[in-house]
Amino acid sequence: MRRAEKVILTAAVTGSVNIPSQSPHLPLSAEQIVASSIEAADAGAAIIHLHARHPDGRPAFEASVFEEIVPPLLHARDVVVNITTGGSSQMTMDERLAGARRFRPELASLNMGSMNFVYSGIADRITEFRYEWEKPYVLGTYSHPFINTFDKIEQTLRELGATGTRFEFECYDIGHLYTLAHFADRGLAEPPFLIQGVFGVLGGIGADHSSLEHMVTIADRLFGDDYYFSAFAAGRDQLDFATHSALLGGNVRVGLEDSLWIGKGRLAQSNAEQVERIRTIVEHLGREIASPAEVRSMLRLKGLDEVAITETTERASR
Numbered sequence: 001m002r003r004a005e006k007v008i009l010t011a012a013v014t015g016s017v018n019i020p021s022q023s024p025h026l027p028l029s030a031e032q033i034v035a036s037s038i039e040a041a042d043a044g045a046a047i048i049h050l051h052a053r054h055p056d057g058r059p060a061f062e063a064s065v066f067e068e069i070v071p072p073l074l075h076a077r078d079v080v081v082n083i084t085t086g087g088s089s090q091m092t093m094d095e096r097l098a099g100a101r102r103f104r105p106e107l108a109s110l111n112m113g114s115m116n117f118v119y120s121g122i123a124d125r126i127t128e129f130r131y132e133w134e135k136p137y138v139l140g141t142y143s144h145p146f147i148n149t150f151d152k153i154e155q156t157l158r159e160l161g162a163t164g165t166r167f168e169f170e171c172y173d174i175g176h177l178y179t180l181a182h183f184a185d186r187g188l189a190e191p192p193f194l195i196q197g198v199f200g201v202l203g204g205i206g207a208d209h210s211s212l213e214h215m216v217t218i219a220d221r222l223f224g225d226d227y228y229f230s231a232f233a234a235g236r237d238q239l240d241f242a243t244h245s246a247l248l249g250g251n252v253r254v255g256l257e258d259s260l261w262i263g264k265g266r267l268a269q270s271n272a273e274q275v276e277r278i279r280t281i282v283e284h285l286g287r288e289i290a291s292p293a294e295v296r297s298m299l300r301l302k303g304l305d306e307v308a309i310t311e312t313t314e315r316a317s318r
Contacts, residue, residue, distance in 0.1 A: 016059035022122065047080045066103065103309065113173070169193055198233075231252075238259035238261070
């Protein structure tokens with residue numbers, strides 16, 4: 001992997017897995033997502049990984065909802081916006097691509113395979129649900145896999161790649177690395193790759209530190225110095241895995257999408273609290289946090305001027 005002196009810090013601020021009944025601090029409305037993203041950026045996150053939600057917390061795909069998030073955020077702060085193409089397992093391909101199609105962002109996430117993506121166990125830990133949609137939503141993941149076949153991956157690479165968007169390649173298992181290598185060999189994915197190792201999701205690779213090191217070993221074999229590595233674990237292992245990634249020379253991702261916690265039995269009060277915690281850890285390891293401009297240079301991103309925000313939107317100073 002490329003062991004850059006400065007660490008890329010990503011904040012995944014809301015996601016589509018965790019539900020409102022789990023934490024009062026999970027941002028739901030567009031206004032809350034924007035405010036939480038700004039706080040995370042101020043705390044040191046250079047990349048904001050974005051999903052959208054309706055005000056009751058239901059995962060949203062509509063471009064109109066992303067329009068309430070992306071321009072206000074980019075008006076307020078210079079950040080790299082990374083729009084999901086994963087959405088949720090209940091969305092169609094067109095729905096999952098809607099936000100990225102609208103804005104042609106600098107980065108978009110790309111799940112590197114179909115998989116069982118199960119978080120039905122959330123229902124076992126909730127005694128009272130705030131909204132009717134929540135329980136059937138999480139229980140449905142036990143029987144409905146997330147589908148991202150090779151033709152869908154190729155469609156995403158071709159369509160968004162043609163606009164200059166680059167990708168956060170989300171790898172939930174070792175086989176996903178080989179899938180990325182396949183598309184790289186065909187010239188559909190170009191280095192440097194940002195590989196996001198995802199651990200601890202039921203149906204994917206477990207949150208074992210030996211598995212993290214194994215993923216880096218295989219990625220080194222496949223990609224040499226042509227990639228930057230980042231890692232996170234879902235739930236309670238989030239900060240441990242981010243720290244391990246940094247120790248290996250990699251990068252870090254935190255946020256309420258991936259974990260609602262800041263310590264044992266302690267809910268994080270905000271995304272910024274998690275960003276501040278991992279930033280402190282990384283700096284104590286003797287490494288610096290990369291700025292948005294430095295991230296753009298490292299990942300060869302096209303720049304904020306090429307993001308399709310409205311002409312009347314005033315860009316943040318860069």
